[in-house]
Amino acid sequence: xxxxxxxxxxxxxxxxxxxxxxxxxxxxxxxxxxxxxxxxxxxxxxxxxxxxxxxxxxxxxxxxxxxxxxxxxxxxxxxxxxxxxxxxxxxxxxxxxxxxxxxxxxxxxxxxxxxxxxxxxxxxxxxxxxxxxxxxxxxxxxxxxxxxxxxxxxxxxxxxxxxxxxxxxxxxxxxxxxxxxxxxxxxxxxxxxxxxxxxxxxxxxxxxxxxxxxxxxxxxxxxxxxxxxxxxxxxxxxxxxxxxxxxxxxxxxxxxxxxxxxxxxxxxxxxxxxxxxxxxxxxxxxxxxxxxxxxxxxxxxxxxxxxxxxxxxxxxxxxxxxxxxxxxxx
Amino acid sequence: xxxxxxxxxxxxxxxxxxxxxxxxxxxxxxxxxxxxxxxxxxxxxxxxxxxxxxxxxxxxxxxxxxxxxxxxxxxxxxxxxxxxxxxxxxxxxxxxxxxxxxxxxxxxxxxxxxxxxxxxxxxxxxxxxxxxxxxxxxxxxxxxxxxxxxxxxxxxxxxxxxxxxxxxxxxxxxxxxxxxxxxxxxxxxxxxxxxxxxxxxxxxxxxxxxxxxxxxxxxxxxxxxxxxxxxxxxxxxxxxxxxxxxxxxxxxxxxxxxxxxxxxxxxxxxxxxxxxxxxxxxxxxxxxxxxxxxxxxxxxxxxxxxxxxxxxxxxxxxxxxxxxxxxxxx
Numbered sequence: 001x002x003x004x005x006x007x008x009x010x011x012x013x014x015x016x017x018x019x020x021x022x023x024x025x026x027x028x029x030x031x032x033x034x035x036x037x038x039x040x041x042x043x044x045x046x047x048x049x050x051x052x053x054x055x056x057x058x059x060x061x062x063x064x065x066x067x068x069x070x071x072x073x074x075x076x077x078x079x080x081x082x083x084x085x086x087x088x089x090x091x092x093x094x095x096x097x098x099x100x101x102x103x104x105x106x107x108x109x110x111x112x113x114x115x116x117x118x119x120x121x122x123x124x125x126x127x128x129x130x131x132x133x134x135x136x137x138x139x140x141x142x143x144x145x146x147x148x149x150x151x152x153x154x155x156x157x158x159x160x161x162x163x164x165x166x167x168x169x170x171x172x173x174x175x176x177x178x179x180x181x182x183x184x185x186x187x188x189x190x191x192x193x194x195x196x197x198x199x200x201x202x203x204x205x206x207x208x209x210x211x212x213x214x215x216x217x218x219x220x221x222x223x224x225x226x227x228x229x230x231x232x233x234x235x236x237x238x239x240x241x242x243x244x245x246x247x248x249x250x251x252x253x254x255x256x257x258x259x260x261x262x263x264x265x266x267x268x269x270x271x272x273x274x275x276x277x278x279x280x281x282x283x284x285x286x287x288x289x290x291x292x293x294x295x296x297x298x299x300x301x302x303x304x305x306x307x308x309x310x311x312x313x314x315x316x317x318x319x320x321x322x323x324x325x326x327x328x329x330x
Numbered sequence: 331x332x333x334x335x336x337x338x339x340x341x342x343x344x345x346x347x348x349x350x351x352x353x354x355x356x357x358x359x360x361x362x363x364x365x366x367x368x369x370x371x372x373x374x375x376x377x378x379x380x381x382x383x384x385x386x387x388x389x390x391x392x393x394x395x396x397x398x399x400x401x402x403x404x405x406x407x408x409x410x411x412x413x414x415x416x417x418x419x420x421x422x423x424x425x426x427x428x429x430x431x432x433x434x435x436x437x438x439x440x441x442x443x444x445x446x447x448x449x450x451x452x453x454x455x456x457x458x459x460x461x462x463x464x465x466x467x468x469x470x471x472x473x474x475x476x477x478x479x480x481x482x483x484x485x486x487x488x489x490x491x492x493x494x495x496x497x498x499x500x501x502x503x504x505x506x507x508x509x510x511x512x513x514x515x516x517x518x519x520x521x522x523x524x525x526x527x528x529x530x531x532x533x534x535x536x537x538x539x540x541x542x543x544x545x546x547x548x549x550x551x552x553x554x555x556x557x558x559x560x561x562x563x564x565x566x567x568x569x570x571x572x573x574x575x576x577x578x579x580x581x582x583x584x585x586x587x588x589x590x591x592x593x594x595x596x597x598x599x600x601x602x603x604x605x606x607x608x609x610x611x612x613x614x615x616x617x618x619x620x621x622x623x624x625x626x627x628x629x630x631x632x633x634x635x636x637x638x639x640x641x642x643x644x645x646x647x648x649x650x651x652x653x654x655x656x657x658x659x660x
Contacts, residue, residue: 061421065414084395087417088457091391091424095450098428102443110439113432120425127418
């Protein structure tokens with residue numbers, strides 16, 4: 001099941017050498033972190049492995065908690081094998097990540113362990129905030145605002161990106177200031193990544209994202225563009241508030257479960273509703289606000305890179321990685 | 331939810347100062363481990379905290395996987411709050427355990443982390459073996475034998491007891507040989523503890539154990555006494571094999587869900603069946619075999635205590651703790 005979770009095998013256990021186990025952003029960050037500290041990239045490999053194991057663990061448990069039935073075009077592990085096995089497989093990956101860091105040299109293990117434990121707590125804290133946000137109103141007393149959203153995004157996505165590059169640098173022998181700066185870079189990059197993801201989740205091309213049109217709107221996700229639009233004072237924001245206040249529970253097509261077929265048969269009204277929410281969110285400036293904040297975070301990430309002495313080649317590669325994360329919206 | 335899991339609050343969040351958060355065996359072992367190494371007991375406290383957090387995490391996830399709806403006389407956390415929150419609360423406790431060990435002094439943190447990671451892997455491995463055993467036959471090809479059972483018990487119960495006392499000693503400054511001997515002591519004690527638990531799960535007084543009469547037999551648990559009885563060659567063993575081979579799925583009273591009321595109304599046949607299984611298990615020597623193996627493990631644990639130099643008072647206290655674990659059957 002762990003081999004299925006990381007994309008190495010299919011549900012029946014057959015090796016699936018062509019299956020994509022994700023984009024490898026975190027592993028790349030860890031290896032570049034070590035190289036940026038002047039060490040060979042392989043010095044960062046235990047960090048890459050540990051962070052990827054934690055990432056796989058968190059996707060696995062999050063899919064179960066969120067009821068998401070697909071992951072990277074395949075059944076989510078809990079949907080394929082059951083709830084209990086998915087919980088246990090996640091725990092096994094978690095334990096293996098701890099073991100991977102515990103086996104690094106004694107000189108760096110305590111610091112690496114502390115970085116990993118902060119990231120772990122951050123992931124759990126972010127997921128708890130995310131689950132709690134689902135039950136809160138879109139607007140008015142108790143509503144989630146964009147500032148809170150950014151904190152959640154930093155915890156859920158930034159913690160582990162920061163941990164990846166920081167642990168790589170740490171294993172590569174970087175000093176505390178450098179490690180901290182790279183951690184901050186990864187955190188900003190994580191928020192930018194999440195904001196771009198939010199824009200793609202509403203306006204992305206399904207052929208490129210692999211997700212259904214307006215998927216995040218169908219599942220009532222409190223994403224940054226909608227929250228930013230709701231905060232506006234104009235006519236579009238007012239209409240959006242009204243539309244969201246009267247909207248019911250998510251459609252059966254939520255979480256990308258149904259693809260397009262069910263919608264075209266009986267989801268016409270829902271299609272029109274989410275298209276209107278998307279148009280109003282854009283008219284009220286939500287899309288522009290999300291992209292502007294992503295650009296600001298990207299700039300902050302770049303500033304972290306420039307704030308400390310790094311090996312030029314790897315620093316340039318980190319910079320290009322940041323550009324690619326943001327460039328997904330073009 | 332974490333406060334509920336460790337017994338500090340009730341389901342609604344009200345402090346429950348009288349609620350028992352367990353017997354405290356693991357924390358006691360950690361503190362005695364430090365004292366046995368000649369250090370103040372408080373040196374072992376981070377180990378006690380980390381191990382208790384891991385224990386709480388594993389009970390929480392195990393209850394969810396096993397479908398056990400009660401824990402220490404209260405609803406299991408997943409039954410009280412739901413599956414997703416139970417998964418996340420377990421993850422949070424796990425992350426906090428890692429953090430607790432990561433924050434110990436650099437001189438001992440790597441070794442303590444490695445001990446904890448071995449125990450974590452052991453718990454997961456043991457639970458995986460336990461779940462797999464459920465689907466295996468009682469007898470014949472592919473059956474579970476008592477040797478395999480002991481390995482599972484050492485992983486599920488012994489790993490963490492060994493980790494508790496070993497980590498306490500490690501934090502107290504003990505050398506590797508002493509730490510290893512105490513780890514082995516805890517592992518043997520864990521198997522003995524599990525064997526005594528198995529005997530109590532079949533023949534224990536419900537008023538004392540808090541569990542239903544013959545509970546483990548109703549839920550078809552592959553416990554040591556039954557496995558040992560099945561391995562025998564006599565008439566009772568043969569009848570037992572036949573009875574278990576023809577037995578169906580667990581009754582609705584399995585997992586202690588129903589107490590006695592449902593059984594007395596419609597479970598007469600099941601009552602007679604499990605009483606016969608208990609009688610045959612005893613007649614075929616299963617109870618005696620379990621107690622003999624527990625006594626052997628207890629002796630092995632004591633031998634570990636005597637094999638290394640320890641502070642006499644704490645060593646004596648550890649010895650008495652072993653006696654109490656075994657004495658539960660008297």
